Amino acid sequence: MKKIKLHNILQQTDQALLTLTFEGIKAEFLPAILYALREEGIALSLVAQTIDRGEDCILSLAIRREDGEWVRAALQEGLDLSAPPAWKVQTDVALITLYGPHLGETSGIANRILSTLAADGIEVLAFSASIHSCFLVVPHPSLPKSRQALQRIVEIPSS
């Protein structure tokens, strides 16, 4: 099978993955909290938000590990979340970005990425795919193994 052509693979270590579950109605407070994050200079490496059947919102954010507690506290307070399981923070995770071109126009890319990582026993904690890029959050100790696994299926012209 032909390798997937990419512009690049990027990685960010020292990340934390914050996952929150809250009543959808509370989401009206999210913009204000996000403006506060901007004021604090906090970068969001990955954002994925889905709504479940009970209209609860599930929000996953990858952020710098050093910002994890601040962001958790801001969201916990702003959204009035009591305690786990309403939120959980996974520290020591890494973010891998597979960057284009035109990833979104070819079928089966997400499946190839996920099945390749699964074959090596790597747990993907979060995944998000868009037009030109795929984001993967993996446990940090799995990062070297993940990169090796991905090299089997992707081709970066300049490398």
Next chain:
Amino acid sequence: MKKIRIAGLRQMSNLAQIDLLSMPKRPGSSAKALAPLAENGINLDFLVIHSPTPETINLVLALHRNHLASAMGLLQAAREKTLTQEIAVQDQVGMVSIFPHGNRPAVLAHFLSAFRDAGSKLPTISVSLSAISGLIEERLIPDALNTLGEYFELP
């Protein structure tokens, strides 16, 4: 409120959203669910996988509405293997994406506010390197484009 300059805006109509909910969280679960779609050449325009509880994962995907029936057939057939607890479908959705120049928390806040002003329920969102994409009821796309214009400065 200060408008944020963005590089572009993109909309897609005729999509359907499928939520695969409460699959067991283990390596390979999501690959097993997606394999039948990949093997049949069904492309996904949107995909988010995350884990609402320590034991489960949810997959939310959007695809062209023409592929909905075949995708559902494949996903239902694989359901025993993937142990998906629930499959939910919304068949009249579209996707609106913006292409910002950094400043992500504020951009996301504006994006959510614009969707809210358009009367949209909370959108399903994915943020990638260059874009923020939200799935929205298709009938609300014109309103969302209008309200996005109040928050963002288009090129």
